[in-house]
Amino acid sequence: MPAEEFVAGWISGALGLVLGHPFDTVKVRLQTQTTYRGIVDCMVKTYRHESLLGFFKGMSFPIASIAVVNSVLFGVYSNALLALTATSHQERRAQPPSYTHVFIAGCTGGFLQAYCLAPFDLIKVRLQNQTEPRAKPGSPPPRYRGPMHCAASIFQAEGPRGLFRGAWALTLRDTPTLGIYFVTYEWLCRQFTPDGQTPSSGTVLVAGGFAGITSWVAATPLDVIKSRMQMAGLKQRAYGGLLDCMVSSARQEGLGVFFRGLTINSARAFPVNAVTFLSYEHLLLSWG
Numbered sequence: 001m002p003a004e005e006f007v008a009g010w011i012s013g014a015l016g017l018v019l020g021h022p023f024d025t026v027k028v029r030l031q032t033q034t035t036y037r038g039i040v041d042c043m044v045k046t047y048r049h050e051s052l053l054g055f056f057k058g059m060s061f062p063i064a065s066i067a068v069v070n071s072v073l074f075g076v077y078s079n080a081l082l083a084l085t086a087t088s089h090q091e092r093r094a095q096p097p098s099y100t101h102v103f104i105a106g107c108t109g110g111f112l113q114a115y116c117l118a119p120f121d122l123i124k125v126r127l128q129n130q131t132e133p134r135a136k137p138g139s140p141p142p143r144y145r146g147p148m149h150c151a152a153s154i155f156q157a158e159g160p161r162g163l164f165r166g167a168w169a170l171t172l173r174d175t176p177t178l179g180i181y182f183v184t185y186e187w188l189c190r191q192f193t194p195d196g197q198t199p200s201s202g203t204v205l206v207a208g209g210f211a212g213i214t215s216w217v218a219a220t221p222l223d224v225i226k227s228r229m230q231m232a233g234l235k236q237r238a239y240g241g242l243l244d245c246m247v248s249s250a251r252q253e254g255l256g257v258f259f260r261g262l263t264i265n266s267a268r269a270f271p272v273n274a275v276t277f278l279s280y281e282h283l284l285l286s287w288g
């Protein structure tokens with residue numbers, strides 16, 4: 001099992017994550033709070049109230065967790081392709097796998113990464129939704145003092161299962177959309193690369209960016225539900241389950257609710273995934 005695929009997945013994921021985190025904070029707030037009129041309003045209020053640091057809330061944990069999450073995604077994807085097609089990453093340019101194989105391998109990677117991602121993503125979303133400015137003397141402290149305190153509080157209040165709140169929605173979001181992610185990437189690379197050759201850096205950037213956008217457009221409806229399930233329990237608005245969350249969100253806010261955060265998700269997805277794929281391909285190439 002080639003281990004470098006896991007390491008390359010980790011490093012490339014961390015680079016993409018730092019670049020995309022401010023967009024991610026705005027997205028999570030738009031999806032779960034009704035106080036903002038739109039992207040600009042959310043950015044202005046976040047900046048005024050919490051300074052630039054507000055955009056980076058909840059980032060330390062994802063940085064630590066990306067080692068597990070992205071290396072599982074890329075490592076499982078590549079090793080699943082190896083099992084399906086008996087070709088290594090280097091051999092795949094000369095003998096490209098079928099799109100069905102790419103899709104199956106992507107879904108497998110997506111399914112397994114979702115379970116590793118679930119507790120980290122829950123903590124990230126809870127911290128991103130704390131809109132209190134950094135501790136000021138006399139002001140009430142935020143509910144969670146940091147990622148470890150957040151994890152411990154959830155564990156104490158709800159037990160280990162509490163840390164997997166929203167995990168079903170996350171799995172449903174990530175399994176098919178990561179299939180779409182890798183198929184889009186492969187398809188675009190093949191369109192702009194002569195047969196048998198390695199795609200250029202420009203091609204990798206564009207293909208990675210569009211793979212990110214396409215998969216996030218498909219993922220946004222379940223992303224909204226996932227974020228709401230993760231926040232439920234903190235407010236009075238607890239849902240009976242995934243379906244109940246979908247139905248009551250649509251009833252109260254109309255079908256448009258499923259597209260909340262679509263624009264910011266797409267704007268974030270391009271640079272994050274362009275950088276992720278570029279560094280992933282370069283690392284694997286340089287390790288030979």
Ligand SMILES: CN(C)C(=N)NCCC[C@H](N)C(=O)O
Pocket residue numbers: 013016017173174177178181212215216219269272273276
């Ligand atoms: C649609 N989904 C869930 C994805 N494309 N997931 C892959 C994530 C890649 C990158 N870390 C990101 O956050 O965009």
